[in-house]
Amino acid sequence: MADSEGVEQIDVEGSLSTFMEDRSYGAVIAVLVAIAVPLVLSSMFMGKKKVKQRGVPVEVGGEPGFAMRNVRSKKLVDVPWEGATTMAALFEQSCKKHSQLRFLGTRKLIDRSFVSGSDGRKFEKLELGDYQWQTFGQVFERVCNFASGLIHLGHDPETRIAIFSDTRAEWLIAFEGCFRQNITVVTIYASLGDDALIHSLNETKVTTLICDAKLLKKVATVASSLETVKNVIYFESDNTEALSNIGDWKISSFSEVEKTGQNNPVNARLPIKKDVAVIMYTSGSTGLPKGVMMTHGNVVATAAAVMTVIPGIGPNDVYLAYLPLAHIFELAAETVMITAGSSIGYGSALTLTDTSNKIKKGTMGDASALKPTLMAAVPAILDRVRDGVVKKVEEKGGLTTKLFNAAYKRRLLAIDGSWLGAWGLEKLLWDAVVFKKIKSVLGGK
Missing domain, CATH: 3.40.50.980 (Rossmann fold)
Known part of the structure; x- marks a missing residue:
């Protein structure tokens, strides 16, 4: 994509160092709790995984093909408020x-x-x-x-x-x-x-x-x-x-x-x-x-x-x-x-x-100075953030790799519809143990 021209390799190693090198007894206990508790709660309350409906089909005036509209929208939106037409x-x-x-x-x-x-x-x-x-x-x-x-x-x-x-x-x-x-x-x-x-x-x-x-x-x-x-x-x-x-x-x-x-x-x-x-x-x-x-x-x-x-x-x-x-x-x-x-x-x-x-x-850097709550990204930037994280995790191996992979899979499930994973104890534990340091690369917010 043209957007990504000139994007640099993002180095996340310094931001992850504390997490990667922590081998304390308390950290091990936190890891075990983070993995065990949400799994037990999920099995008790989640039941069948709920798939989010993101779009609904709409009429296209007899033209060939089909169109989709966001499921949250009741009607076609063309202005944010009355009068803001240009x-x-x-x-x-x-x-x-x-x-x-x-x-x-x-x-x-x-x-x-x-x-x-x-x-x-x-x-x-x-x-x-x-x-x-x-x-x-x-x-x-x-x-x-x-x-x-x-x-x-x-x-x-x-x-x-x-x-x-x-x-x-x-x-x-x-x-x-x-x-x-x-x-x-x-x-x-x-x-x-x-x-x-x-x-x-x-x-x-x-x-x-x-x-x-x-x-x-x-x-x-x-x-x-x-x-x-x-x-x-x-x-x-x-x-x-x-x-x-x-x-x-x-x-x-x-x-x-x-x-x-x-x-x-x-x-x-x-x-x-x-x-x-x-x-x-x-x-x-x-x-x-x-x-x-x-x-x-x-x-x-x-x-x-x-x-x-x-x-x-x-x-x-x-x-x-x-x-x-x-x-x-x-x-x-x-x-x-x-x-x-x-x-x-x-x-x-x-x-x-x-x-x-x-x-x-x-x-x-700009993200650390601004602490943004929102940013847009293109695949090249997200790929480089991911590559930097994965490289550091694989270098550490052992418990670090197992912990990160477990955390990543559980948080991905949360995005796909697990209420417990998205908002409950599981989110707090994974963020505290694993993802807080990664978030800090882009300002923390």
């Missing part, structure tokens, strides 16, 4: 409802250094501080300012803007700013090659490109092949090396566009449900990337549906954002957080854990 309306209403709550968080860069590998290559290491937060109200004000700034660059609903950048808070602010003026956004993976980038921008006739500062030089190399681009807006960073000019393009920093809009506010021109919100380009793994058009109604309905599947999401939740926002998976997840009034803390795949490739030794 991305712009949903964002504005949620920001006003949760105006004083923290919304977007970014870690402060304390130090950047480079170390040499055994092969002589240089590797970047980052020392990152605590998360610094903006409230829903503050973010909404920035969105409005950026939207007004776009108008002064000559934009209207007939023009398109592309975002070519890694995931960060400014990505979402720019995205929502476009919608305040009913401008369709083209999303492009930061990892795409030159041919795919040229194809995506020319096919959609993009007039303004928003990108990371580090991608400015890459954009400059293809400038002569871009047919409609007139403006480039770059996200500042601590090592920004902005290019003064690229051909005849106007080059502006993100903060400059915000400042222009703040000094010259423009009334919003909001979209309707059927307007195209996003043209989202694929990774291009089978030839040139393809652009998928999604309306405001499409994305809003996805968020509304997720809220019914996971109904407990709310302002107390904290979401760790690190997957590409250029993919619908991450974009939909962050839209759900906006809907729920939850906090979003930004990180990256290379700074995710305490032992991630770009984390300076002794510095906390």
Whole structure:
């Protein structure tokens, strides 16, 4: 999957060391109790295993094939609440409802250094501080300012803007700013090659490109092949090396566009449900990337549906954002957080854990610093977490391996429908004896 590009090998050994090396008498007793008690209780009360029903068939209007709907949903859901029919309306209403709550968080860069590998290559290491937060109200004000700034660059609903950048808070602010003026956004993976980038921008006739500062030089190399681009807006960073000019393009920093809009506010021109919100380009793994058009109604309905599947999401939740926002998976997840009034803390795949490739030794990874209650994951990340755990368990062997395998099987049964395993004594025992250390790799919550 394109989402998983650049994901590092996650090292869980340090987090598991206490569990693996514990050979005390008390630990042995706890193991025996953890295994014996739930098995006895399960045999007394569980009876036949109950299989969860997850979906029910629905009519598809006489068309061939069939469709399924989540069993919890009584009817088709298209909005989270009345009036939130577009991305712009949903964002504005949620920001006003949760105006004083923290919304977007970014870690402060304390130090950047480079170390040499055994092969002589240089590797970047980052020392990152605590998360610094903006409230829903503050973010909404920035969105409005950026939207007004776009108008002064000559934009209207007939023009398109592309975002070519890694995931960060400014990505979402720019995205929502476009919608305040009913401008369709083209999303492009930061990892795409030159041919795919040229194809995506020319096919959609993009007039303004928003990108990371580090991608400015890459954009400059293809400038002569871009047919409609007139403006480039770059996200500042601590090592920004902005290019003064690229051909005849106007080059502006993100903060400059915000400042222009703040000094010259423009009334919003909001979209309707059927307007195209996003043209989202694929990774291009089978030839040139393809652009998928999604309306405001499409994305809003996805968020509304997720809220019914996971109904407990709310302002107390904290979401760790690190997957590409250029993919619908991450974009939909962050839209759900906006809907729920939850906090979003930004990180990256290379700074995710305490032992991630770009984390300076002794510095906390994003998960440890944020302690998220929610995160999205792709198979590559979950596989690497699993591989790290299994490798350490197999190295220890003996009682450790038997304990872990028993715990894993029982907790898997719990997920499949054992009430005792999911919520009773068994869950508490397995979590305390085995899984607490594993959970700490991703912040513990």
